[in-house]
Amino acid sequence: MPESTSPKVVTAALLVIGDEILSGRTKDKNIGYIADHLSAIGIQLKEVRIVPDETGKIVSSVNTLRAAFDYLLTTGGIGPTHDDITADAVAKAFGVPIGVDPRAVAVMKPYYDSRGLEFTAARQRMARIPEGADLVENPVSRAPGFQIGNVIVLAGVPNIMQAMLQSITPRLNVGDRMLSTTVTVHRPESEVAELFEATQSHFPDVAMGSYPFSEDGVYGAHLVLRSTSQARLNAAEAELKSRLSGHGLL
Amino acid sequence: MPESTSPKVVTAALLVIGDEILSGRTKDKNIGYIADHLSAIGIQLKEVRIVPDETGKIVSSVNTLRAAFDYLLTTGGIGPTHDDITADAVAKAFGVPIGVDPRAVAVMKPYYDSRGLEFTAARQRMARIPEGADLVENPVSRAPGFQIGNVIVLAGVPNIMQAMLQSITPRLNVGDRMLSTTVTVHRPESEVAELFEATQSHFPDVAMGSYPFSEDGVYGAHLVLRSTSQARLNAAEAELKSRLSGHGLL
Numbered sequence: 383m384p385e386s387t388s389p390k391v392v393t394a395a396l397l398v399i400g401d402e403i404l405s406g407r408t409k410d411k412n413i414g415y416i417a418d419h420l421s422a423i424g425i426q427l428k429e430v431r432i433v434p435d436e437t438g439k440i441v442s443s444v445n446t447l448r449a450a451f452d453y454l455l456t457t458g459g460i461g462p463t464h465d466d467i468t469a470d471a472v473a474k475a476f477g478v479p480i481g482v483d484p485r486a487v488a489v490m491k492p493y494y495d496s497r498g499l500e501f502t503a504a505r506q507r508m509a510r511i512p513e514g515a516d517l518v519e520n521p522v523s524r525a526p527g528f529q530i531g532n533v534i535v536l537a538g539v540p541n542i543m544q545a546m547l548q549s550i551t552p553r554l555n556v557g558d559r560m561l562s563t564t565v566t567v568h569r570p571e572s573e574v575a576e577l578f579e580a581t582q583s584h585f586p587d588v589a590m591g592s593y594p595f596s597e598d599g600v601y602g603a604h605l606v607l608r609s610t611s612q613a614r615l616n617a618a619e620a621e622l623k624s625r626l627s628g629h630g631l632l
Numbered sequence: 633m634p635e636s637t638s639p640k641v642v643t644a645a646l647l648v649i650g651d652e653i654l655s656g657r658t659k660d661k662n663i664g665y666i667a668d669h670l671s672a673i674g675i676q677l678k679e680v681r682i683v684p685d686e687t688g689k690i691v692s693s694v695n696t697l698r699a700a701f702d703y704l705l706t707t708g709g710i711g712p713t714h715d716d717i718t719a720d721a722v723a724k725a726f727g728v729p730i731g732v733d734p735r736a737v738a739v740m741k742p743y744y745d746s747r748g749l750e751f752t753a754a755r756q757r758m759a760r761i762p763e764g765a766d767l768v769e770n771p772v773s774r775a776p777g778f779q780i781g782n783v784i785v786l787a788g789v790p791n792i793m794q795a796m797l798q799s800i801t802p803r804l805n806v807g808d809r810m811l812s813t814t815v816t817v818h819r820p821e822s823e824v825a826e827l828f829e830a831t832q833s834h835f836p837d838v839a840m841g842s843y844p845f846s847e848d849g850v851y852g853a854h855l856v857l858r859s860t861s862q863a864r865l866n867a868a869e870a871e872l873k874s875r876l877s878g879h880g881l882l
Contacts, residue, residue, distance in 0.1 A: 401841050404677045405810065406667030407856060408843060413682070417656030427654045429689075432663070432680035435841065439679075462822035463842035463853075464829040504825030539844060560655065572712035575754030579714040591651055591685065592713035593658060594789060603713075606657060 389610035392425045392557035394453040397443050398432040399468050400538060403458075411540045412457045419547055424556035425453065435459060440471035448475075448533050453554070455547075458538030460527065462504040468535060469528070473512035476530055483511035486526050493524040519549040529553075558610035563619050569631055570594070571603035577625040578605055585618040587611075639860035642675045642807035645697040648682040649690055649708040649718050650788060661790045662707045669797055674806035675703065685709060690721035698725075698783050703804070705797075708788030710777065712754040718785060719778070723762035726780055733761035736776050743774040769799040779803075808860035813869050819881055820844070821853035827875040828855055835868040837861075 396416055402408040413430055420427045428451055433439045440459075448454045459468030473480035486509035487501075494501045508525035511517065518527035518534065522542045527535050529550065536546045567574050571592045582590045589608040594601065605622065609615045626632035646666055652658040663680055670677045678701055683689045690709075698704040709718030723730035736759035737751075744751045758775035761767065768777035768784065772792045777785050779800065786796045817824050821844045832840045839858040844851065855872065859865045876882035 398680075401839060401858075402843055402856065403663075404667055404680070405812070405858065406664060406669075406671050406677075407812070409664040413653075414656060414659040417654060419656075421656050427656075428684060430648075430654070430680075430682035434678060461842065461844060463825045464832055465841045502822060502826075504822040507825070508822075562655070562657070572752060572754040572758075575713045575757070576752075582714055589651060591715045592711065593652055594711060606652065608651075608655065 390557040391610075392453070392555055393428045393451040394420055394425050394455060395429040395431070395447040395451045396427060397440070397447060397454060397456040398430065398538075399435065399440055399456060399458040400432075401434045401465075403432050404434055412538070412543050415540070415544065416455060416457075416547065419551075421560060423551060423554065424559040425554065426557070426560060435465050435467055437467055437471045437474065440468065441475045444472055444475040444533060448531065452532060454533045456533065456535050457543055460508065460525070460535060460537055462507050462525075466507070469510050469512065472530065472533060472535055476512060476514075476533075478513045478530070480510050480512045482506050482509045483515075483517070485517055486511055489517075489519075489526060490524045518546050521545050521549070560608050560610055561612055561615055562606055562608040563615055565605040565607070565619065565622055565626070565632075566602060567605065567626065567631055568600060568602045570601040574603060574605065574626060574631055577629060577631070578622065581618060581622045581625060584621060585614065588614055588618040590618075640807040641860075642703070642805055643678045643701040644670055644675050644703040644705060645679040645681070645701045646677060647690075647693050647697060647704060647706040648680065648788075649685065649706055650682075651684045651715075653682050653708075654684055662788070662793050665790070665794065666705060666707075666797065669801075671810060673801060673804065674809040675804065676807070676810060685715050685717060687717055687721045687724065690718065691725045694722055694725040694783060698781065702782060704783045706783065706785050707793055710758065710775070710785060710787055712757050712775075716757070719760050719762065722780065722783060722785055726762060726764075726783075728763045728780070730760050730762045732756050732759045733765075733767070735767055736761055739767075739769075739776060740774045768796050771795050771799070810858050810860055811862055811865055812856055812858040813865055815855040815857070815869065815872055815876070815882075816852060817855065817876065817881055818850060818852040820851040824853060824855065824876060824881055827879060827881070828872065831868060831872045831875060834871060835864065838864055838868045840868075 459466045491501050515528040515530035522545050527546045536543045571594045591606050593604045709716045765778040765780035772795050777796045786793045821842045841856050843854045
């Protein structure tokens with residue numbers, strides 16, 4: 383590679399927890415949002431898993447993914463009902479105790495008090511935080527998420543998840559942003575495949591993918607180039623365009 | 633359990649293959665569709681993974697998931713460009729050779745011929761099928777998916793994936809359908825949590841989940857009950873409603 387320094391890479395996985403996503407009842411709205419957000423701040427999302435509300439499955443997934451990537455984010459399962467088992471499962475994965483956390487009570491109780499609501503056992507369930515975790519602020523409805531080690535536990539309700547992700551972002555260690563450029567051709571991707579592959583072979587450090595589309599019955603493809611180096615991206619794009627133009631395909 | 637026979641359970645996992653989903657560039661539209669479809673025909677989707685276009689990662693995920701569930705469906709990575717590596721990775725996972733399959737050529741070549749298009753090397757790439765696999769028909773654009781063992785390889789483009797899923801459905805072994813009913817309360821879920829949990833403890837065989845929503849600033853929850861037995865579902869629903877009514881929560 384012509385680059386003088388190698389890019390700084392920070393990776394993450396996402397664990398989506400919830401029977402309702404797997405049954406089809408609820409359509410996930412968090413994966414795409416989190417993928418966009420992480421890309422924008424310089425963290426590469428490398429794997430996503432969706433698992434049911436089963437302690438054993440959550441524990442094993444948390445332990446596999448937190449060992450394999452720099453960060454693991456989770457969504458779902460931190461509400462007040464008996465099917466919300468994420469906090470307990472994460473505590474189990476780390477082998478630490480869990481209980482009602484005074485810091486969580488301190489942000490939640492005044493919120494309920496101000497609305498004339500009791501801080502019931504069910505609501506206190508949302509204050510259960512594994513020992514050694516830092517809280518993640520929830521500006522929407524107060525019940526916090528938390529971070530323990532490299533695992534960040536977020537709500538599943540999209541607007542709350544998004545607010546928590548915003549809260550946590552300043553403390554994340556980030557890498558070089560993956561930059562991308564798209565060359566769009568109005569030909570079936572099979573007609574540009576050879577030239578595309580030839581370009582890839584000259585730029586093994588630039589990730590290249592072809593994404594077909596059809597518009598009004600005309601087939602086309604978005605040829606996407608991705609790299610942390612703007613210089614490499616520009617060079618690869620120039621070569622690809624030159625090859626395509628040379629064959630009358632652009 | 634009061635049921636005289638235990639339900640027939642058939643499980644599946646889904647492996648979504650593609651850098652573009654993890655980068656956020658493309659928003660997945662297949663997971664929710666496949667979840668709905670499998671639920672409707674009596675197959676329980678138990679896990680989903682999204683992995684990048686990396687052979688090693690695809691191979692290990694295929695081998696883990698095909699061993700753990702009755703079926704593994706995959707989406708993505710079977711097009712004509714160099715980043716389409718799913719068929720080769722699946723062949724590697726099974727330890728079988730892969731080559732251009734005459735059955736695939738037989739459905740693809742006439743399609744290109746009829747449009748005056750050459751059956752180029754790139755298009756022939758889409759006819760590469762692992763040895764021992766059955767083809768999955770693609771009525772949209774001909775290039776087939778395939779099934780090898782309990783692994784079913786589908787396209788990533790949603791309308792093609794959907795057509796292939798339709799093609800494959802009659803050959804799937806299915807179990808008892810998971811039935812569900814929803815009790816909607818217009819209270820924060822924390823206020824119904826105790827009664828909901830008490831009902832769950834009486835019906836350990838009925839899966840119960842609470843899914844909060846807010847509408848015009850009013851908090852509510854969908855309490856979802858799921859079982860393969862209509863009788864058990866009815867009994868659990870009746871008890872939950874009675875408990876909620878008794879406390880003026882319904």
